[in-house]
Amino acid sequence: MKSFFSNQINKGYAVIFGFVALTVIFSCYLMYYGAVFYGVNEKGDALKESMVKKEIRAATVEGSIVDASGDIITYSEEPGVSARCMYNSYSQLIGFNSAMYGRYGLRGRYEEVLFTGDKNHQGSTVRLTTLNRIQNAAYDEIRGTEGCVVILENATGRIIALATSYPGIEMDVNDLSSNWNEMNSSEHDGFLIQNWRKALAPGSTMKPVTATLVFDEGLSDEVYEDTGSEKIGGYTFHNAGKGVNGSIRLNKAIVKSCNTYFAHMTNEIGLFNLKERAEAFCIGRQLELDFCTVSSGHHLSDSTTEEVAAAGFGQGQLLLTPINIALIGEAIANGGELKQPYLIDSIYNADGVSYTGETQVLSQACSREAAEYVSSAMLDAAESYGIDRKLGIHAKTGTAQVNGMHRASFLSFNDKYTVCLVENNTRKSGKNLAGSAVRLFKLLDSVNEVKHE
Amino acid sequence: MIKNTIKDAGWLLGLNAAFVVLLVLFAVNRGLGDAMLSIVIPMLLITSAALFYTYRFSGDTVTAIASALLLETGQMTQVLINEETSAQSTVLLFVSPFLGVIGIIAIHLMQKIDYSDRIKSVRTLSILAGSILVIALGLLIFGRNINGTKAWLVVGGLSLQLTELFKPLYIVFHAVLWSAPFRHRTRFLLSAGITFGSAGLLLIINELGTLLVILCMWIILTFLYSDRILDTAISFGGTVLTILGGYAVMGLIYNSVKKTISMGEAPNGVMKKIFQIYDKLRQRVMIVTDLDQYLAEYKDEASRQPFKAREMIMKGGLFGTTRRTTIPIENSDYAYVGLILRCGIVFAVVVLVLFFIIFCRSMIRSVRISGKYESIVLTGAALGLILPTFINVMGTTNFSFMTGIAVPFISHGGTNMILSVFNVMLLLWGSCRTGPDIAGRIGAKFSGSRRKNPPVPNTIPFTR
Numbered sequence: 057m058k059s060f061f062s063n064q065i066n067k068g069y070a071v072i073f074g075f076v077a078l079t080v081i082f083s084c085y086l087m088y089y090g091a092v093f094y095g096v097n098e099k100g101d102a103l104k105e106s107m108v109k110k111e112i113r114a115a116t117v118e119g120s121i122v123d124a125s126g127d128i129i130t131y132s133e134e135p136g137v138s139a140r141c142m143y144n145s146y147s148q149l150i151g152f153n154s155a156m157y158g159r160y161g162l163r164g165r166y167e168e169v170l171f172t173g174d175k176n177h178q179g180s181t182v183r184l185t186t187l188n189r190i191q192n193a194a195y196d197e198i199r200g201t202e203g204c205v206v207i208l209e210n211a212t213g214r215i216i217a218l219a220t221s222y223p224g225i226e227m228d229v230n231d232l233s234s235n236w237n238e239m240n241s242s243e244h245d246g247f248l249i250q251n252w253r254k255a256l257a258p259g260s261t262m263k264p265v266t267a268t269l270v271f272d273e274g275l276s277d278e279v280y281e282d283t284g285s286e287k288i289g290g291y292t293f294h295n296a297g298k299g300v301n302g303s304i305r306l307n308k309a310i311v312k313s314c315n316t317y318f319a320h321m322t323n324e325i326g327l328f329n330l331k332e333r334a335e336a337f338c339i340g341r342q343l344e345l346d347f348c349t350v351s352s353g354h355h356l357s358d359s360t361t362e363e364v365a366a367a368g369f370g371q372g373q374l375l376l377t378p379i380n381i382a383l384i385g386e387a388i389a390n391g392g393e394l395k396q397p398y399l400i401d402s403i404y405n406a407d408g409v410s411y412t413g414e415t416q417v418l419s420q421a422c423s424r425e426a427a428e429y430v431s432s433a434m435l436d437a438a439e440s441y442g443i444d445r446k447l448g449i450h451a452k453t454g455t456a457q458v459n460g461m462h463r464a465s466f467l468s469f470n471d472k473y474t475v476c477l478v479e480n481n482t483r484k485s486g487k488n489l490a491g492s493a494v495r496l497f498k499l500l501d502s503v504n505e506v507k508h509e
Numbered sequence: 510m511i512k513n514t515i516k517d518a519g520w521l522l523g524l525n526a527a528f529v530v531l532l533v534l535f536a537v538n539r540g541l542g543d544a545m546l547s548i549v550i551p552m553l554l555i556t557s558a559a560l561f562y563t564y565r566f567s568g569d570t571v572t573a574i575a576s577a578l579l580l581e582t583g584q585m586t587q588v589l590i591n592e593e594t595s596a597q598s599t600v601l602l603f604v605s606p607f608l609g610v611i612g613i614i615a616i617h618l619m620q621k622i623d624y625s626d627r628i629k630s631v632r633t634l635s636i637l638a639g640s641i642l643v644i645a646l647g648l649l650i651f652g653r654n655i656n657g658t659k660a661w662l663v664v665g666g667l668s669l670q671l672t673e674l675f676k677p678l679y680i681v682f683h684a685v686l687w688s689a690p691f692r693h694r695t696r697f698l699l700s701a702g703i704t705f706g707s708a709g710l711l712l713i714i715n716e717l718g719t720l721l722v723i724l725c726m727w728i729i730l731t732f733l734y735s736d737r738i739l740d741t742a743i744s745f746g747g748t749v750l751t752i753l754g755g756y757a758v759m760g761l762i763y764n765s766v767k768k769t770i771s772m773g774e775a776p777n778g779v780m781k782k783i784f785q786i787y788d789k790l791r792q793r794v795m796i797v798t799d800l801d802q803y804l805a806e807y808k809d810e811a812s813r814q815p816f817k818a819r820e821m822i823m824k825g826g827l828f829g830t831t832r833r834t835t836i837p838i839e840n841s842d843y844a845y846v847g848l849i850l851r852c853g854i855v856f857a858v859v860v861l862v863l864f865f866i867i868f869c870r871s872m873i874r875s876v877r878i879s880g881k882y883e884s885i886v887l888t889g890a891a892l893g894l895i896l897p898t899f900i901n902v903m904g905t906t907n908f909s910f911m912t913g914i915a916v917p918f919i920s921h922g923g924t925n926m927i928l929s930v931f932n933v934m935l936l937l938w939g940s941c942r943t944g945p946d947i948a949g950r951i952g953a954k955f956s957g958s959r960r961k962n963p964p965v966p967n968t969i970p971f972t973r
Binding site for chain 1: 729732733734819820822823824825826827849854857858861862865868869872873875876888895899902903906907908
């Protein structure tokens with residue numbers, strides 16, 4: 057050691073060697089830090105990818121969103137300029153894509169395709185299954201309320217309209233700054249208000265599900281003596297308005313929306329059958345759709361006897377979203393076949409079509425006979441709501457009690473479409489929404505055909 | 510003779526290859542016209558100047574050419590970063606020869622210093638030490654805070670980064686100190702005194718880059734020129750302990766003051782000053798381990814530099830790009846990262862290697878040279894180039910903490926450029942003592958007796 061320290065040449069070379077080592081180590085580090093070679097630095101790779109994405113995005117004209125007929129919903133003409141939305145009825149559905157406010161809704165979910173440029177640096181176009189005319193009309197029906205409209209095409213599961221609204225908030229995604237404070241002060245805390253994802257008690261719109269079960273269990277002809285009340289467990293159930301229906305069968309029970317009948321039948325059929333049937337209708341299952349995830353719940357396994365009975369007519373531990381309610385109508389209209397709703401018709405750019413939405417059968421929710429029976433009863437029910445039988449509309453209303461207020465729902469379908477209207481936090485009953493449903497059906501009929509590509 | 514000529518020719522070919530890489534990358538980024546104007550013409554001028562120096566003084570041709578390449582790379586980097594037009598970049602054509610002239614003047618000034626006897630050495634040492642203290646105190650009183658450090662003196666609209674003068678003054682101080690016949694202990698104490706004295710003053714004006722350079726220089730010079738292991742141990746251990754201990758003590762004071770403030774009480778003056786210094790230090794010497802967390806904590810533009818710098822390195826990749834990311838102080842502290850963005854990691858490593866070549870050549874010559882004074886000047890000047898380079902590039906690339914020091918030749922700034930050239934001139938001046946290389950030999954062959962031998966100062970030889 058001492059000889060090393062007394063020899064200056066050795067020490068000089070030691071210093072040189074130190075710097076050689078530093079240069080080599082640093083050069084390697086630089087390549088690692090800069091994520092030059094893919095797969096070596098995972099965090100760096102992720103950062104690099106997000107950076108590239110950001111750059112591509114800045115150089116790409118945001119892709120358009122169009123309806124099924126090709127009518128424009130959002131469009132942009134310049135790279136880096138956020139697309140403009142043409143209709144407020146779509147605001148909560150398509151959402152926004154903003155550096156300041158974040159990315160939500162369809163524009164958040166499909167950010168990558170909307171900013172994946174073709175040879176002209178134009179992002180891909182996302183074609184929806186909706187029709188602007190129907191969407192706008194649906195939105196007009198619920199504007200100013202905490203409402204939601206879901207319209208499905210029975211044969212395919214295509215979503216023709218999906219509108220949502222909130223009192224006092226007219227969201228304009230083209231000018232987020234002006235209503236951002238309003239959005240943040242609402243219970244939704246700045247996120248999009250998508251009532252189709254809000255799961256609450258469905259009320260009597262659950263009865264068609266129980267009815268299919270009653271039919272399939274061979275109890276449809278069993279006569280029930282309705283005295284206006286039914287005691288199950290420690291709880292006495294009553295009909296709405298304390299009504300008494302006398303001797304009734306399933307058909308009349310649906311038309312009269314008899315709570316005691318369905319509580320009695322559910323108690324007879326039992327928890328496991330109801331649970332199985334509910335799940336066949338996608339209740340209590342998580343639905344992964346192409347634009348959002350819808351969660352509903354039944355908690356039947358943890359319920360008491362009276363809670364299970366209450367679930368039979370749409371109260372108790374049941375939580376359904378408007379999409380779940382619409383699916384009940386769609387399945388009955390399709391003879392028990394439940395088809396997955398979808399919103400994205402196709403995604404394409406100048407280089408070709410990259411995605412096409414397809415019809416998928418989720419389950420055979422009930423027997424065809426049960427579906428036809430319930431469908432027929434719902435036609436009678438629609439007539440009892442004052443809807444002209446000639447219109448061919450089948451319907452069932454629902455009015456659930458939620459925190460002292462109503463959740464009014466109106467489930468209806470004809471041979472082509474299912475229309476579900478829901479209004480939360482209201483004093484209305486489901487029957488009050490019948491007029492809106494009829495107007496929407498008439499409008500749907502006036503649209504000659506939905507163009508598919 | 511033949512063997513040496515082949516070896517030197519090999520070096521020159523290697524350096525020319527680097528020049529070609531530089532030219533191609535510049536042409537890709539800016540077009541061939543700009544490349545010719547911004548690189549080829551100035552390169553010819555500066556190469557001629559470099560060859561002239563080596564012919565005149567028998568200096569190291571490789572060092573001269575490598576320095577010329579670095580000087581040209583620096584100008585190219587500034588042109589690329591500032592997106593200057595061709596017309597503006599032509600102005601830069603004259604910068605290199607101008608700096609060359611300054612270098613010649615510097616060499617002649619160096620030759621005139623006579624430090625042969627002890628009395629004159631003490632006087633020289635006093636002048637040098639006094640200069641360092643005057644600069645530090647001057648900055649403390651009159652210094653202007655630019656980019657977080659009070660290292661600037663503004664006179665009539667002209668900004669001078671006076672702390673740049675610390676490095677050459679420190680080198681020459683040590684060269685005189687170690688070559689003068691002082692007693693060992695006196696020499697070491699003087700060396701430690703000037704090191705920690707200037708380090709303390711630099712700490713107060715928040716010039717951490719120069720502080721770090723001086724501390725590293727002290728450790729390496731002690732290691733190289735002291736025969737006693739204890740000196741090296743003291744310089745290394747003392748420095749590390751002082752830095753870590755000081756930082757820890759300041760941290761404790763910081764936390765205690767923070768607690769006092771949170772209790773609604775006012776801290777006393779000294780404690781508050783230490784609190785403020787530590788707060789600045791803490792932010793400046795931070796090594797960002799989690800960029801996401803860092804970005805969540807520091808939202809202002811200047812604090813996003815490490816993130817942006819990383820973006821630039823990623824974008825630059827191996828061979829550079831025309832994609833842009835803007836970053837504050839890109840032409841100065843982050844010039845090396847700016848170079849990576851535009852010319853790629855490969856070229857940036859080539860630049861490091863050029864610095865390294867200069868360093869190696871000078872170190873090898875420094876251990877072969879006969880005088881201790883020349884040897885220390887050579888080593889010190891080589892360290893003066895390579896240490897700021899490494900400290901800067903490692904800080905800006907998050908390899909170590911960021912101190913905000915300029916990269917010689919590459920970063921923007923007249924003071925930096927002049928001092929970098931002065932450093933090279935010291936290297937060339939030192940190298941001319943170790944025998945002629947290719948240019949010197951060719952020069953001698955053609956000029957014969959007309960070629961003047963370089964003046965050799967009266968030096969005190971040291972034994973190996």
